[in-house]
Amino acid sequence: MHTIEARSKQTFLRNEFDALGKWNIPIVRKNKLDVSKVDLICFSDIKTNDIDENRAKGVHFFIDDYRMEGVYYNFDKSLNRLSQYKFLLTPDYSLYAEMPKAIQLFNVFRNRWCGAYWQSNGLTVIPTVSWSDTASFDFCFDGIEEGSVVAVGMIGCKRNKLAFMRGYSAMLEKINPAAIICLGEPFPEMKGDIVTIDYLTTRRVNRNGR
Numbered sequence: 001m002h003t004i005e006a007r008s009k010q011t012f013l014r015n016e017f018d019a020l021g022k023w024n025i026p027i028v029r030k031n032k033l034d035v036s037k038v039d040l041i042c043f044s045d046i047k048t049n050d051i052d053e054n055r056a057k058g059v060h061f062f063i064d065d066y067r068m069e070g071v072y073y074n075f076d077k078s079l080n081r082l083s084q085y086k087f088l089l090t091p092d093y094s095l096y097a098e099m100p101k102a103i104q105l106f107n108v109f110r111n112r113w114c115g116a117y118w119q120s121n122g123l124t125v126i127p128t129v130s131w132s133d134t135a136s137f138d139f140c141f142d143g144i145e146e147g148s149v150v151a152v153g154m155i156g157c158k159r160n161k162l163a164f165m166r167g168y169s170a171m172l173e174k175i176n177p178a179a180i181i182c183l184g185e186p187f188p189e190m191k192g193d194i195v196t197i198d199y200l201t202t203r204r205v206n207r208n209g210r
Contacts, residue, residue: 011073014109017116023105025143028115028127033087033149035179035195040202041085043068048081055084060202061091061128062153062183068093072110075117087124089151089181090115095140097133097163104132105139112143126151126181131167140167141174150177154184155199165189 017026041057044067059082061068068091071078082088091114093107115125128151131140144150150171157164165187171177172192179193183202186194 014113017113017120019143021139021142023109023139023142025109025139026112026116027143027145028090028112028125028148029119030145030148031087031119031124031126033124033126033179035149035181035193038181038195038197040089040181040183040197042202043071043091045202046081046085050084056086058087058089058126058181059085060089060151060153060183062155062199063092065094071114075114079118079121082118083121083123087126088115088118089126090128092128092130092153095130095132095136097136099132101135104136108140108142116143128152129171129175131170133163134166134170137167137170137174141171144175146176147178148175149179149181150175151181151183154182154186157184158187161187 015024019026039057040060041054042063043059043061044063046054046059071091090111093111095104095107111128115127118125126149127144129141129144130152131137152168168190177192179195181195181197182190183197184199186196
C-alpha cells in the first residue's frame with residue numbers, strides 16, 4: 001500500500017527504479033515465460049474479478065494511447081485488476097517518426113516505467129518493443145535486458161514494411177530476445193523464435209463463453 005507522500009514523490013520524480021543509459025530509462029528485468037502456452041487479452045477488456053479462463057492470459061496494450069493513459073498517470077488504480085492475470089505486456093505508447101523525439105523518448109520511458117513498477121509489485125512483465133525511424137534506435141531498446149522475451153505488434157506496420165524490418169533487425173541485434181510474442185501476422189522475413197497471436201483471438205471470454 002502506497003502512502004500519499006510516497007505516491008506523490010513517485011508521481012513527480014519517477015526515479016525510484018534502476019536505470020541504464022544516458023536517458024535513464026527504467027529497466028524491465030528479464031522474466032521467464034513458457035511461450036508455448038501464451039494467450040492474450042486486451043487491456044480494454046479486463047474486468048474486476050475476471051473469470052479463470054481470462055486470468056490465465058497475459059494482458060496486451062496494443063490499443064489507442066488514450067485508452068491506457070491511466071496506467072501511467074494513475075498507476076496504482078489499475079494494479080489490483082492487472083494483478084489477476086498471468087503476465088503483462090508493457091504499454092505500447094505510440095512512436096511515430098513525425099513525433100518530436102522528446103515525445104518518443106517520453107513514450108519509451110513510460111513504457112518501461114510501468115513495467116518496472118509492475119515488477120516491483122511482484123507481477124510478471126514482458127516488455128513491448130516499438131520504434132520509429134533509425135534515430136529512435138538511440139533509445140527505443142533501452143531498459144530491456146539482453147535475452148529477454150519481448151513483444152511486438154504488427155498493427156499498422158504493413159504500411160511501411162521497410163522501416164519496420166529495419167527496426168526489427170536492430171532489435172534482434174541489440175536485445176537478442178529469447179522469444180518474440182508477435183500480435184498479428186509476422187512478415188516472412190522476420191527471424192527469431194516468434195510466437196504469433198491472432199489479434200482477433202485476444203477478445204475477452206465472457207461467462208457465457210462469447
